[in-house]
Amino acid sequence: MTITHHxxxxxxxxxxxxxxxxxxxxxxxxxxxxxxxKKPGDQWLRRWDSLSLFTxxxxxxxxxxxxxFPRTHLPTRDETARYLSAFAAHLPxxxxxxxxxxxxxxxxxxxxxxxxxxxxxxxIVATGATSTPFTPTxxxxxxxxxxQLHSDIxxxxxxxxxxxxxxxxxxxxxxxxxxxSRKPEGM
Numbered sequence: 001m002t003i004t005h006h007x008x009x010x011x012x013x014x015x016x017x018x019x020x021x022x023x024x025x026x027x028x029x030x031x032x033x034x035x036x037x038k039k040p041g042d043q044w045l046r047r048w049d050s051l052s053l054f055t056x057x058x059x060x061x062x063x064x065x066x067x068x069f070p071r072t073h074l075p076t077r078d079e080t081a082r083y084l085s086a087f088a089a090h091l092p093x094x095x096x097x098x099x100x101x102x103x104x105x106x107x108x109x110x111x112x113x114x115x116x117x118x119x120x121x122x123x124i125v126a127t128g129a130t131s132t133p134f135t136p137t138x139x140x141x142x143x144x145x146x147x148q149l150h151s152d153i154x155x156x157x158x159x160x161x162x163x164x165x166x167x168x169x170x171x172x173x174x175x176x177x178x179x180x181s182r183k184p185e186g187m
Contacts, residue, residue: 013034099112
């Protein structure tokens with residue numbers, strides 16, 4: 001079996017992986033980005049419909065790539081997916097290539113993917129913290145009449161039953177929700 005070797009392999013084609021790849025490209029480094037998504041930005045498209053960044057584009061630009069919006073614009077999920085896809089166009093990225101194994105031996109890293117094996121002198125793990133939903137263990141003990149909906153499943157207000165709503169957590173899933181015309185009482 002032929003094993004492809006790169007000096008550096010980046011695992012993850014999100015903002016961090018693409019940024020690292022851009023900087024490595026600027027210095028002429030031999031690298032490849034491996035990403036499980038079918039195309040750059042796809043992970044953003046699986047999020048809720050009204051998602052937008054909570055920082056304006058003046059603070060959300062990747063190195064060397066400005067947005068085509070006013071500096072105070074809060075990009076939507078679709079705009080962010082398109083931005084990342086355009087940013088990745090000049091980078092050596094293998095999409096639809098999840099890394100299924102990573103180990104080190106003989107001074108090299110060895111990576112397994114469904115498409116074959118790779119080796120590298122160095123690996124950058126840029127998979128982020130939002131790929132795997134977390135539900136606290138106590139959630140299973142909540143009475144069934146209380147509807148629970150993880151932010152990973154939520155798409156729009158139609159996903160929520162017509163009743164009072166409590167958002168638990170504080171992050172992009174709970175800090176800035178757009179309820180449109182279905183705001184809970186008291187909000």
